[in-house]
Amino acid sequence: MxxxxxxxxxxxxxxxxxxxxxxxxxxxxxxxxxxxxxxxxxxxxxxxxxxxxxxxxxxxxxxxxxxxxxxxxxxxxxxxxxxxxxxxxxxxxxxxxxxxxxxxxxxxxxxxxxxxxxxxxxxxxxxxxxxxxxLPDTLEELFVHNAQMIYALIHKGDKIAQPRNVYHWLLFREDEDRLAMERLLEKEGYVIEKEKESKPEQDYPYPLVISKFEDVKLDTVNARVRELHRLLAERDGRYDGWGAVMRLSPSKRFRRYVRRRKESAQLALRRVLSWRCSQSNQNEAGKH
Missing domain, CATH: 3.30.70 (Alpha-Beta Plaits)
Incomplete structure (x- = not known):
């Protein structure tokens, strides 16, 4: 195993x-x-x-x-x-x-x-x-996922202490529970993200996306997920994960920019060489 x-x-x-x-x-x-x-x-x-x-x-x-x-x-x-x-x-x-x-x-x-x-x-x-x-229970399984995500962000150079919009995806069995949760979460300072896409599931056909402006340190994210998990349990809902835009240091952003420019230039060069090779093969075929 x-x-x-x-x-x-x-x-x-x-x-x-x-x-x-x-x-x-x-x-x-x-x-x-x-x-x-x-x-x-x-x-x-x-x-x-x-x-x-x-x-x-x-x-x-x-x-x-x-x-x-x-x-x-x-x-x-x-x-x-x-x-x-x-x-x-x-x-x-x-x-x-x-x-x-x-x-x-x-x-x-x-x-x-x-x-x-x-x-x-x-x-x-x-x-x-x-x-x-x-072994972790249902809520602790979410904490495991949080730790894995935040470790990946740190590994990529994210400044996890820097606040940003953190989005959370929620799912409900009944539309009335979703609407009740919207009203409650707005009072608690969450933003209801009407424009954010969320896919319904067969058993949970009513999705809801919310956000909070805060950092993505492990203690912060775990506390937020614990709160939402408790509220969802009272309304037969399910927590479906979170996400946020990365926040890199200036040096990390510059290195990322240079790497992307380099990758773009290499791709363009490969396309040019491939086209020239194709043209050369066509010319050789025409001579015969």
Missing amino acids: ADNWGFYERRDGGEQLRVLVNTGYKDDEPAADYPDLLSITVNLYPVRDQVKTRRQFVAQLEELESKLEAWLESGRGAIYAGRINAATRLEFYYYLPADRPGEDALRAWVDEHWPHRAQCYVKPDPQWEFYRYL
Whole structure:
């Protein structure tokens, strides 16, 4: 099964959790050959106390994660299910095969490769119940999509802190619910985008496009989607995604302009050469 990682935020018992989960197994039956759940919990306080910058802090944790993953998967066949990042701790979760290394060996490895306090335990979980707990619900699935979109924007050079019109697509089963939502959202400061195209679906034939002028940072987008998801649930509606125009820095815009001009010039040159080749072939054919 190919890995398919998703990231989202969850509130659990008043605690804010950042969850990374491998959703590639969500449609499969629990793997009978991997009946045991390994948890390694790292206390984050001593790590923060011994580093000067956030970059160093993140680098230490990424190094531990990389070493742990290599050790457990290479020759031991463990499955990395996911991790939970809370304010005070970082938890790694693996499913282990029946012939897994003993707990003493696991603790010895952690003690050798991690200088700070960490807890390590293994417990039976043949039905993969904890993995089901890690999987995102309907709203959290939207958060996963938000994180993927915003990561793509950052990768392309978008200045995500810069406000712009952010559009949201909503769908309704009944037209009266759509009209009621229009009135409510206008009072809440949303703009109803009458001119924006939205395709109806068979079960949700009444679309609505709205917008809000704000940034596209992950916390902002997640809060907006959470609000809309709650309002739609009260009116038998469905959230269908969001979009926004990219905002690039001046240097990024210039590089993008130069790249497009270069691509346009190359395309024009290929067309000229292709035409000349075609003309030459026709002339050669005419001589015969």
